[in-house]
Amino acid sequence: MATARDVARRAGTSTAVVSYVFNDGPRGVAPATRQKVLDAAAELGYRPNALARSLSSGRTHSIGLIVPDICNPYFAELARAIEDAAGVRGNLLLIADSALSAEQERRHTRSLVERQVDSVVLVSVCDEPDLGEFFEAGIPVVALHPISDRERASSITIDYEAAAQRATEHLLAHGYGSIVLLNGPVESTGARQHRAGFDRAVAGAEGVRAWTIRSEISRHDAAESAYTLLSGTDRPRAVYCTTDEQAFGVLYAAHRAGLTVPDDLAVVGFDGTRNCLVSIPALTTVQQPTEAMARRVVEILAGRTVNDDPVHEVLGFEFVARASSGGPAPGSA
Incomplete structure (x- = not known):
């Protein structure tokens, strides 16, 4: 197996220069010399020792990702996109599934701290997650959802309130006279933003009945909640779901109740997973910018370090009208 000394000899440099190239410092290397080292490494089949690199640089070149449910296609697609982006920069992604459990999320927090990851991407099951262990260990965190202003973590998200308003206005433009918001199971920052956008849209719609129900973020629980709703005499004409997973459950419940979508019931989801294209009918949804995120x-x-000021960014979203809601609303561009 080739060593750094072999690479240095082939490239005509010192072993220190080889180290600088593969550790991105601490000293710079001229582009021509860097290329000589990389060419020599390729010719010899040299692979730097990851443990040695971490010991010398103080970094493990790893990023932790905690998601609520890896079985949810949105989080699976998100994990794949982050893994691709991390790999381009030479980082390994360690994925932890909290299984919708706050206690398991805390266990994963401790585990990632023990493994000395360089940073963490978090999609928490908690409205105000406890990030103290990360910050005590010097591990910066970015949340991919709205977080409280009291948190020290950074965040990247979309405007949930604007997205919910856009989705609800789409249903109103179709003339649906009764609309239900199928929100998440608990009162969280994100859930409040969905409700605020929904309420803003229906506030100015005369004669429209609107109300809210809740379910777990799973198609199975949403299917049960929706079936109870749709089997009653006061069923809604349309449902806005705060996740695609819930929307898929509603589609199943409508089928089970003998309803046709969108003729009897219009359905809109939120996330924009690839599964939206193969549901029956294709699901109208709010498309999150997963790859850009x-x-x-x-x-x-x-x-980044924990001493840097938090960064809070709001990315754009795309509303995609498909058959489940009746297609593009009348008069839309």
């Missing part, structure tokens, strides 16, 4: 979070975390 992944690239940006890795950019923010590169070289």
